[in-house]
Amino acid sequence: MGPGTARIAVDLLGGDEAPAVVVDGALRAVRADPDLHLLLVGPTEVAAGVVDALTPAQRTRITIRATRTAAGPADHAPRADSTVRAAVSAVRDGAADALVSAGSTGATVSAAALGFGRWTDVRRPALVASLPAVSGPVILLDVGGSLEPRPATLARHAVLGAAYAAVAHAIVAPRVGLLSVGTEAGKGDRPRRAADPLLAAAPLPCDARYVGLVEGYDVTLGLRADVVVTDGFTGNVLLKAIEGAYAMAGGPPASGGAPRAAALLGVAGTVVVCHGAATPDDVASGIALAAHLWRRRATDRVREQIAGLPTGDGTDQEHGEALAGSAGHPAADRREPKGWP
Amino acid sequence: MGPGTARIAVDLLGGDEAPAVVVDGALRAVRADPDLHLLLVGPTEVAAGVVDALTPAQRTRITIRATRTAAGPADHAPRADSTVRAAVSAVRDGAADALVSAGSTGATVSAAALGFGRWTDVRRPALVASLPAVSGPVILLDVGGSLEPRPATLARHAVLGAAYAAVAHAIVAPRVGLLSVGTEAGKGDRPRRAADPLLAAAPLPCDARYVGLVEGYDVTLGLRADVVVTDGFTGNVLLKAIEGAYAMAGGPPASGGAPRAAALLGVAGTVVVCHGAATPDDVASGIALAAHLWRRRATDRVREQIAGLPTGDGTDQEHGEALAGSAGHPAADRREPKGWP
Numbered sequence: 001m002g003p004g005t006a007r008i009a010v011d012l013l014g015g016d017e018a019p020a021v022v023v024d025g026a027l028r029a030v031r032a033d034p035d036l037h038l039l040l041v042g043p044t045e046v047a048a049g050v051v052d053a054l055t056p057a058q059r060t061r062i063t064i065r066a067t068r069t070a071a072g073p074a075d076h077a078p079r080a081d082s083t084v085r086a087a088v089s090a091v092r093d094g095a096a097d098a099l100v101s102a103g104s105t106g107a108t109v110s111a112a113a114l115g116f117g118r119w120t121d122v123r124r125p126a127l128v129a130s131l132p133a134v135s136g137p138v139i140l141l142d143v144g145g146s147l148e149p150r151p152a153t154l155a156r157h158a159v160l161g162a163a164y165a166a167v168a169h170a171i172v173a174p175r176v177g178l179l180s181v182g183t184e185a186g187k188g189d190r191p192r193r194a195a196d197p198l199l200a201a202a203p204l205p206c207d208a209r210y211v212g213l214v215e216g217y218d219v220t221l222g223l224r225a226d227v228v229v230t231d232g233f234t235g236n237v238l239l240k241a242i243e244g245a246y247a248m249a250g251g252p253p254a255s256g257g258a259p260r261a262a263a264l265l266g267v268a269g270t271v272v273v274c275h276g277a278a279t280p281d282d283v284a285s286g287i288a289l290a291a292h293l294w295r296r297r298a299t300d301r302v303r304e305q306i307a308g309l310p311t312g313d314g315t316d317q318e319h320g321e322a323l324a325g326s327a328g329h330p331a332a333d334r335r336e337p338k339g340w341p
Numbered sequence: 342m343g344p345g346t347a348r349i350a351v352d353l354l355g356g357d358e359a360p361a362v363v364v365d366g367a368l369r370a371v372r373a374d375p376d377l378h379l380l381l382v383g384p385t386e387v388a389a390g391v392v393d394a395l396t397p398a399q400r401t402r403i404t405i406r407a408t409r410t411a412a413g414p415a416d417h418a419p420r421a422d423s424t425v426r427a428a429v430s431a432v433r434d435g436a437a438d439a440l441v442s443a444g445s446t447g448a449t450v451s452a453a454a455l456g457f458g459r460w461t462d463v464r465r466p467a468l469v470a471s472l473p474a475v476s477g478p479v480i481l482l483d484v485g486g487s488l489e490p491r492p493a494t495l496a497r498h499a500v501l502g503a504a505y506a507a508v509a510h511a512i513v514a515p516r517v518g519l520l521s522v523g524t525e526a527g528k529g530d531r532p533r534r535a536a537d538p539l540l541a542a543a544p545l546p547c548d549a550r551y552v553g554l555v556e557g558y559d560v561t562l563g564l565r566a567d568v569v570v571t572d573g574f575t576g577n578v579l580l581k582a583i584e585g586a587y588a589m590a591g592g593p594p595a596s597g598g599a600p601r602a603a604a605l606l607g608v609a610g611t612v613v614v615c616h617g618a619a620t621p622d623d624v625a626s627g628i629a630l631a632a633h634l635w636r637r638r639a640t641d642r643v644r645e646q647i648a649g650l651p652t653g654d655g656t657d658q659e660h661g662e663a664l665a666g667s668a669g670h671p672a673a674d675r676r677e678p679k680g681w682p
Contacts, residue, residue: 132589144522147530181485181577189488189574216581220589233530234575236522238582240557245583248473248561249590 006291009096012042014103025283071107088115098270116269125266133222149191149231162208177214177225261286347632353383355444366624412448429456439611457610466607473596474563490532490572503549518555518566602627
């Protein structure tokens with residue numbers, strides 16, 4: 001297999017309309033990318049539906065791992081025999097390079113944390129979305145990995161977002177902003193006011209620089225920042241409101257709409273989470289994102305970029321325990337909307 | 342003066358581009374509405390700029406209250422001689438029916454709270470915005486009155502929003518939703534999970550009903566709810582991101598864009614706050630909103646609708662003190678973005 005080859009494990013049973021939508025998305029992805037190989041994880045008869053629809057040449061790029069159990073909605077400790085756990089195992093075993101699921105975000109995040117392990121210096125994995133903006137993408141995180149606005153988590157996610165912008169989008173010297181209600185120092189609720197100095201003090205990778213507080217406009221227009229940091233609650237609500245706004249306006253901008261697939265950062269594997277209500281095109285774009293991230297070795301390179309940078313996660317942990325009775329275990333993900341980053 | 346007459350006090354010195362933009366907006370408003378009278382509050386030479394541009398007939402609808410001092414950015418205790426304080430006094434004295442300012446939200450809210458008094462059973466005034474949606478407006482609150490997500494405040498604002506939807510927009514039996522990351526019970530961060538049962542238990546006015554948790558889509562599309570309740574931080578960020586999304590998409594929907602004027606609910610007077618970066622059209626639409634609210638006697642009728650309904654503000658106060666060291670004084674507004682609802 002050539003250097004451009006990407007082998008993506010696909011959770012056939014993840015998503016509101018699974019398996020039909022996932023099968024359809026997988027077919028589109030295989031036909032669109034000749035260097036893409038898929039490991040289909042799910043019932044053999046479902047996988048057969050993909051194989052049968054392909055040409056003999058395309059079939060050589062498909063392998064199957066038979067599994068019958070879906071993780072179930074918002075299942076934060078999915079069974080070992082669930083498709084999402086099997087997809088994680090396939091990546092861990094080297095049978096695939098990355099995985100894609102449109103199932104419960106909570107199930108996928110915890111399956112990934114269990115199977116790959118979380119990065120020791122990232123207590124709370126982040127879901128990272130890339131939105132179209134005036135001059136290139138805006139990287140928004142967190143969009144649902146962890147809902148409570150903890151200052152130390154915001155600071156850590158700023159580091160992750162900066163590295164991701166450089167590695168996955170080749171953004172040079174990314175500008176990192178903290179989402180708030182105004183740009184002057186001191187604007188915002190208590191977590192933002194506490195996080196602003198933490199971000200200002202945090203060494204950022206990839207020549208990134210902290211530009212201070214940014215506003216809602218900057219998420220959609222991207223004039224002030226390339227990376228916008230917020231908590232998973234605000235990010236999730238924003239992403240869906242923006243998607244709705246593009247629908248209201250008669251369609252997304254030419255540069256693309258609100259993403260329905262997000263990368264998971266903070267676990268030792270390449271994982272893409274698709275919207276639970278994903279369309280076949282959403283699933284295909286999630287698969288394409290996973291292949292893109294693998295080809296850039298994005299996960300490993302983000303990990304390298306942040307290694308050794310100071311972490312605020314001690315604070316994060318204390319704060320997390322105080323706030324959520326959770327010391328960084330992705331239990332918060334239990335509360336995640338089904339299948340949405 | 343006829344029953345349709347509305348006398349609106351306009352803060353000539355409020356807003357980033359004041360007084361020029363406010364003068365321009367005032368002129369557009371006067372020309373558009375023959376039953377509109379303006380009380381111009383600010384330097385006489387600025388007010389003269391408005392008068393000189395009007396016809397003799399139009400001039401009969403203008404009065405002036407000379408004041409030279411702007412409240413200044415995010416001034417949460419504006420001087421007694423500031424234009425915003427003078428505008429509040431003019432309404433309190435009966436010289437005007439309502440006031441409009443594009444100055445600091447914090448200054449306007451605290452001037453209104455000082456001059457009119459806050460409703461005893463509404464500890465935290467809310468800024469209420471009306472967004473275009475698929476079938477009529479969506480009422481979003483709070484968009485910046487109070488930034489911390491307090492469950493009791495969310496519950497109280499649900500009551501305010503329901504009454505406002507019925508009174509200001511004639512929405513019959515409004516559907517009220519609590520903004521979260523998913524629709525199933527239990528979705529969301531801690532304040533949402535605590536607020537959901539409070540909203541479910543809260544008697545709502547105007548035959549409104551609580552429909553449970555709603556998502557970001559519902560703010561822009563309005564399919565599930567007529568009133569979307571959230572904290573002022575999330576609402577403020579959302580409103581600006583939606584405005585940016587419409588700009589990205591090449592323009593707002595035919596039904597209108599993201600509003601740049603919001604009504605203040607919770608004080609004993611009719612107050613409209615305009616975006617600090619308001620254009621003349623924004624100021625004119627803010628003046629038109631104030632006139633509309635006065636003609637419907639919206640403030641008094643909302644007050645009547647919520648009178649006697651149980652209040653969660655005891656909890657709110659304790660929670661508020663615990664969280665913000667502020668027992669309901671609009672000190673939170675100090676942190677508000679300049680002039681943005």
